[in-house]
Amino acid sequence: MEEKGAEFVKKRMVCFLAIMLISLSACGKEKEKQEKVVPTTSQEAEVVTFQGKEIKEIQLTSTKTKGTKVLKKAKDMKQLVSALEQVGLEENGDEPKTLSLDEAAKSAIHYNMSIDYGDGSIGKYFVWVEDDGEIVIGHKDTPEKERVEFYDLKEASKKVAETFKIE
Numbered sequence: 726m727e728e729k730g731a732e733f734v735k736k737r738m739v740c741f742l743a744i745m746l747i748s749l750s751a752c753g754k755e756k757e758k759q760e761k762v763v764p765t766t767s768q769e770a771e772v773v774t775f776q777g778k779e780i781k782e783i784q785l786t787s788t789k790t791k792g793t794k795v796l797k798k799a800k801d802m803k804q805l806v807s808a809l810e811q812v813g814l815e816e817n818g819d820e821p822k823t824l825s826l827d828e829a830a831k832s833a834i835h836y837n838m839s840i841d842y843g844d845g846s847i848g849k850y851f852v853w854v855e856d857d858g859e860i861v862i863g864h865k866d867t868p869e870k871e872r873v874e875f876y877d878l879k880e881a882s883k884k885v886a887e888t889f890k891i892e
Contacts, residue, residue, distance in 0.1 A: 773802045774806075778843065779842060780802055780806065780843070782796060782840075782841050783839070783840050784839045784841065785838050785888070785889065786838075788837060804885055805888050808881035808884060809862065809878075811878075812876045812878060823873060823875065824863065824872065826863070826865070826870065826871055835853055835889070837852075838850040850864050851873065860885065860889065861876070864876070
């Protein structure tokens with residue numbers, strides 16, 4: 726009778742261990758599943774591109790107050806880039822518009838804007854905010870250039886006006 730009792734205890738112990746191993750194994754697989762969860766759109770960083778390049782940040786420096794504002798949020802960068810893309814430059818298939826960068830135009834510049842791209846390159850721009858609130862952004866690829874291609878944001882100016890307010 727004692728042998729049957731000992732054998733019964735052994736069977737129960739083996740069953741208990743088997744159940745524990747199966748449970749631990751299932752927990753391990755559940756943990757693997759949790760670690761492989763793909764982040765949702767709200768969690769992953771949204772990539773903003775301009776002219777085919779990924780943007781890291783946009784920096785605005787006021788020529789009047791010398792204050793600087795850095796746009797790093799995808800929403801803010803996308804709003805400005807969308808406005809630029811709506812009016813386009815030659816790269817976007819539009820006819821390039823140029824303006825003379827004479828002394829009067831240089832003294833009227835409100836902001837220097839730089840777009841830092843993920844590949845390490847930097848796009849340099851000048852920003853004029855007209856009295857009526859219209860925003861004009863000139864692209865200057867070389868320092869000695871006397872004429873610059875520009876984006877006249879027109880209707881989009883109202884949408885991005887907040888972007889150009891530096892405290």
